[in-house]
Amino acid sequence: MSLIDGIGHLSFLIVALSLLMRDIVLLRVLGILSGVVGIGYNYFVTEEPLWVPIIWLSIFMMINVYMITTFYLSSRQANLTDTDMEIWKTNFLGLTTDEYRRIKKLFEIRSFDDGEVVIHTGTENGFLYFVTSGRLDVRRENKEIGSLAQGDIVGEMSFLTDSPANADVIANKGAACIMIDKARLRSLMMKHPTFHSSMTNLFNMNLMKKLAS
Numbered sequence: 787m788s789l790i791d792g793i794g795h796l797s798f799l800i801v802a803l804s805l806l807m808r809d810i811v812l813l814r815v816l817g818i819l820s821g822v823v824g825i826g827y828n829y830f831v832t833e834e835p836l837w838v839p840i841i842w843l844s845i846f847m848m849i850n851v852y853m854i855t856t857f858y859l860s861s862r863q864a865n866l867t868d869t870d871m872e873i874w875k876t877n878f879l880g881l882t883t884d885e886y887r888r889i890k891k892l893f894e895i896r897s898f899d900d901g902e903v904v905i906h907t908g909t910e911n912g913f914l915y916f917v918t919s920g921r922l923d924v925r926r927e928n929k930e931i932g933s934l935a936q937g938d939i940v941g942e943m944s945f946l947t948d949s950p951a952n953a954d955v956i957a958n959k960g961a962a963c964i965m966i967d968k969a970r971l972r973s974l975m976m977k978h979p980t981f982h983s984s985m986t987n988l989f990n991m992n993l994m995k996k997l998a999s
Contacts, residue, residue, distance in 0.1 A: 811857065811875055814850040821847035853880070876937045877916045877964065880991070881984050888974065888981060894965040898957030905940065905955040913965045915940035920961030926953045932996070933958075941968075942989040 821843045828836040828843070857879060866874065866883075874886050881889065895918070898904060904922060905911050915922070917938045924932040931953065934940060940955055945968050975982040 811854060811879065814854050817850045818847050821850075856882075873918065873964070877918065877939075878988065880988050881981075885978075885981050885984055888978070889966070889971070889985075892966045892970050892974070894967075895962065896965055897960070897962040900958055900960070902957045903954060904957055904961075904963075905951045905953075907952065907954050908950050911941055911944060911951050912968055914942060914945055914968055914971065915955075915963040915965055918962050918964060920957065920959040922961050922963075923956045923958050924953050925956060938995070939989065939992045942992060945971075946989060 824843045825840050828839045857875070866886075870886075870890070874881070878886055878889065894913075898920075904915065907926070917934050917936055917940065919936055922934040922938075922940060923930055924934065934955075940963070941951070943949070944951055971985070975985055
């Protein structure tokens with residue numbers, strides 16, 4: 787394998803690693819690094835630089851830089867507590883300060899016993915769960931098909947599709963979650979279109995992380 791091919795593979799490897807990150811700021815940093823490597827690859831892989839991917843990679847990098855800068859500037863101006871900062875960065879990055887404050891009013895924080903069933907297959911679950919610590923195991927027909935940890939969301943698919951849960955979710959390792967009533971969140975999203983867009987992007991990013999893991 788040539789050096790230039792190695793650089794191309796490195797770019798995609800960084801993208802894959804970024805999708806495994808629980809910390810979304812780190813995810814965006816790795817996205818920027820992948821963009822830098824990708825630009826180098828597309829500049830040298832052929833005799834003439836491939837300007838279309840170079841331009842789009844540059845745009846993606848600028849978006850990530852903007853989002854990281856906005857996060858830190860907003861956090862300085864918002865006077866949020868250290869706990870709020872950690873929750874915002876880990877579970878709700880992408881929301882503005884005002885949007886975070888808005889959704890925080892819906893928070894119900896709960897810890898679960900190990901082995902406790904948080905969601906039953908086939909039930910109409912009324913809450914979204916944002917994992918803040920521990921682990922939630924996902925099982926279907928008594929087979930574990932995945933696990934969720936800090937930064938993950940549980941129930942977003944049923945929220946988006948208004949369908950029953952398709953798997954059991956069981957608490958483990960001292961799991962704790964922020965619970966948000968779906969009906970109240972849906973009402974809030976309907977009232978504020980920009981907030982609706984931010985939450986939809988948050989759900990989509992979480993689904994991408996699950997597909998990549």
